[in-house]
Amino acid sequence: MHKCSPFCSSFNEKRLTHGILVGSLLAAFTISIVFKSYFCTQLSALHIQSQSSMDAAENQFMMFKDAGLLQELVEESTSAKSIFNACDCEPISNYCEINGDIAVQGNSSTISMVSLRTGIPAGEISWTVKPYVRKENAAAMDLVKSWAVTSMEFLHCDLIQTVPAILFSLGGFSGNHFHDFSDLVIPLYITSRQFNGEVQFVVTDNRHWWISKFRGILAKLSRYNIVDIDQERKTHCYPSMIVGLKYHHELGIDQSKSQLSMKDFRQFLRRTYSLKRAKAIKIGDEARKMPRLLIITRRKSRSFTNIDKITRMASSLGYNVVTMEPNLSTSLGSVAETVNSCDVLMGIHGAGLTNMVFLPDNAIVIQIVPLGSIDELAKQDFEQPAMDMELRYLDYKIKAKESSLISKYKADHFIIKDPLSVHKQGWDAVRSVYLDKQNVKLDVKRFRPTLLKALQLLHQ
Numbered sequence: 033m034h035k036c037s038p039f040c041s042s043f044n045e046k047r048l049t050h051g052i053l054v055g056s057l058l059a060a061f062t063i064s065i066v067f068k069s070y071f072c073t074q075l076s077a078l079h080i081q082s083q084s085s086m087d088a089a090e091n092q093f094m095m096f097k098d099a100g101l102l103q104e105l106v107e108e109s110t111s112a113k114s115i116f117n118a119c120d121c122e123p124i125s126n127y128c129e130i131n132g133d134i135a136v137q138g139n140s141s142t143i144s145m146v147s148l149r150t151g152i153p154a155g156e157i158s159w160t161v162k163p164y165v166r167k168e169n170a171a172a173m174d175l176v177k178s179w180a181v182t183s184m185e186f187l188h189c190d191l192i193q194t195v196p197a198i199l200f201s202l203g204g205f206s207g208n209h210f211h212d213f214s215d216l217v218i219p220l221y222i223t224s225r226q227f228n229g230e231v232q233f234v235v236t237d238n239r240h241w242w243i244s245k246f247r248g249i250l251a252k253l254s255r256y257n258i259v260d261i262d263q264e265r266k267t268h269c270y271p272s273m274i275v276g277l278k279y280h281h282e283l284g285i286d287q288s289k290s291q292l293s294m295k296d297f298r299q300f301l302r303r304t305y306s307l308k309r310a311k312a313i314k315i316g317d318e319a320r321k322m323p324r325l326l327i328i329t330r331r332k333s334r335s336f337t338n339i340d341k342i343t344r345m346a347s348s349l350g351y352n353v354v355t356m357e358p359n360l361s362t363s364l365g366s367v368a369e370t371v372n373s374c375d376v377l378m379g380i381h382g383a384g385l386t387n388m389v390f391l392p393d394n395a396i397v398i399q400i401v402p403l404g405s406i407d408e409l410a411k412q413d414f415e416q417p418a419m420d421m422e423l424r425y426l427d428y429k430i431k432a433k434e435s436s437l438i439s440k441y442k443a444d445h446f447i448i449k450d451p452l453s454v455h456k457q458g459w460d461a462v463r464s465v466y467l468d469k470q471n472v473k474l475d476v477k478r479f480r481p482t483l484l485k486a487l488q489l490l491h492q
Contacts, residue, residue: 125165125219125279134273135187136199136234138264141177143199143275144184163236164201165215165279172204177236177262179275190266195230195256197270198223200277203237207360209383210283210413212242217249219277221297222290224253232256234268245364252304283386283417294420301389305365307372312395315490323490325351325483326371328358328379328387334402336380337436337473345476349483351376358384376486380472381406385414388423396424396486400474403435404466405451424489428482436471 135144162176179199200220205211224231231254235243238260243250250258259268280286285294302310313323325346329339336342343353354374358367371377371390378398379385388397397418401410410427418425432438432448446453447465454461 124167125276126161126163126167127223127274127276127278128161129272129274130181131272133187134197134270135184135189136197136261136268136270136273138236138261141179141236141262143179143181143273144187145182146184146187161275162201163199163276164204165219165277166204169204175203175205175237176201177203179236181275187269188267189269192269193232194271195232196227196272196274197232197234197259197268198274198277199234199236199261201237202235202239202242206239206242209358210386211383212246213386213389214283215279216277217246218283218285218297219279220253221249221300222278222280222285222292223274225292227254229253229255232259232270234259234261234273236262238262241360245360248304248365249301252300281416282412283389283414284420294417295422298389298393298421301368302372305368305372305390307368307390309372309392312375312392313490314394314492315487322350322352323376323487324374325353325376325378325486326374327353327355328377328382328384329355330380330382330384331357333468333470334380334382335471337471338476341476342474342479345480346483349480349487351483351487358387375490376483381410381414382467388414388418388421391421391423393422394424396426396489398482398486399425399427400472401427401429402466402470402472403430403432403437403448403451404462404470405455406462406466424486426482426485426489428479430472431475431478434473434475434478436473437465437469 130143130145133146136142137144160178160180162173162178164172164176166172198220200216202216205215220233224233229252233250233254233256235258243258261268278290280289285292285297287293301307313321315323327336327339327342327346329336339355343355346353354370356367356370367387368390371387372392374391374395376396376398377385377388377391378400380400380402385397385399388395391397397414399410399414401407407429415425415427432443435448437448441447443449451462451466454465
C-alpha cells in the first residue's frame with residue numbers, strides 16, 4: 033500500500049477520481065471496438081485512445097491509496113493494445129501481426145483470438161481486412177476476399193500448428209507478371225524471410241496455376257505445405273499470424289524499412305533457380321565473346337512490328353540477339369535461365385520487363401517508352417527498380433511516326449498531339465488508348481545510338 037498523496041484530501045475525492053479513471057478506460061475500450069473498413073486507420077485510433085488512457089492513469093497514480101487496483105487496470109489497457117503493436121499502417125498495404133493463440137476458419141473467413149489472452153471480452157473486437165497490397169485500388173480489392181477478425185472466449189482447433197502463419201490473397205492483379213512480383217513475390221520475401229522457412233503460408237483466393245508457377249520460390253521461403261484455406265473445413269490454430277504482406281514500392285525493397293535489399297532478393301533468385309551468372313560480360317575481358325541482347329516481344333499490344341529489322345541491325349553491331357515471348361504457360365525456371373544468360377534486355381513498357389530481376393549484375397535494361405506521356409509510370413515501374421537492382425538503365429522514347437496510332441489518327445489529333453488531355457479522362461482511358469491499342473515500329477536508324485550506348489557501358 034502506498035501512502036496517500038497530499039492531493040488526496042478525502043476518501044470521497046479518491047473514489048470520485050477512481051471512478052473517472054475507470055470510466056475513461058471503459059470509454060477507451062468502447063471506442064476501440066468501433067472498427068470499420070480498413071484496419072490501419074482504426075488501429076491508429078485504438079493506439080491513441082489506449083495511450084491517452086494510460087497517460088491518464090500515470091497522471092492520476094499518486095491520487096490512489098490502493099495502487100494495486102490501478103496497476104491491474106493499466107495492465108488490462110496495455111494487453112488490449114499490445115496485440116496491435118506490430119501493425120504497419122502504410123498507404124498501400126494491409127499488414128498486421130497478431131500475437132497469441134489464433135484460429136483460422138476458412139468456411140467463415142474468420143480469424144479468431146482468445147479473449148483471455150488479449151484481456152478484451154469475447155466478441156468485442158471485430159473488423160475486416162483484405163490481405164492484399166493495393167488497398168486503395170478498388171479494381172484490385174474487388175477480387176480479394178474479406179476476412180473478419182474477432183475475439184472469442186475459447187478456440188476450437190482441429191489442427192494445431194507450432195509455427196507462425198502468413199495469410200495473404202492471390203486475388204487482386206495476380207496473373208500479370210509485373211504484379212506477381214511487385215504485389216506478391218517481393219512482399220512475401222520481405223515478410224517471410226525473418227522466419228528462415230519456419231512459417232506456413234495460408235492462401236486465400238487461391239490460384240493453383242500461380243502456386244505452380246512460383247513453387248520454386250515458395251519452397252525456399254517455407255518448409256511447410258501451403259494451406260488453401262478457402263477449401264478447408266477444419267479450423268487451423270497458430271501461435272501467431274501475419275495478415276497481409278509488407279509492401280514498400282513498385283518492384284522493390286526500401287532499405288530504410290528492412291534489413292533486406294533487392295541485391296539480397298536477386299541473389300535469392302539465383303540460388304533458387306541455380307543461375308550461373310552473377311555479373312554481365314565486360315567487353316574486352318572475355319575474348320571472342322559477343323554480348324547477348326534479349327528482346328522481349330509481345331503479341332496482343334505494344335508489340336514490335338519490325339522485329340526482324342531490329343534484330344538485323346543489332347546483330348550488325350556485334351550483339352548475339354535472342355527473342356522471347358513468355359506467357360502464363362512458360363516455365364519460370366526456363367525464363368530465368370534465358371534472362372540470366374543475357375547482358376542487355378530490351379522491351380516496350382510492360383510486364384515482360386519484370387524479368388530483369390534475373391539479369392546478372394551490371395547488365396543493362398532498355399525500356400522502349402511508347403507514345404502517351406507515361407514517362408513517370410515508366411520511371412516508377414522499371415527505371416528506379418533497375419537502379420536498385422544494380423543494373424544500368426537506358427530508355428528510348430518513340431516519336432509519333434513510330435507508333436501504330438499514327439495510322440489511326442491524324443498528326444494534329446489530340447491523342448497524338450496532346451496525350452495529357454487523355455490523362456485527364458482517367459487511367460482507364462490512358463490504358464485503353466496508349467497501352468492496349470498501340471504497337472511500335474522502331475526507327476532502327478534513330479534507335480541505333482541507344483544500342484551503341486549499351487555496348488559502351490559493357491566496356492566499362
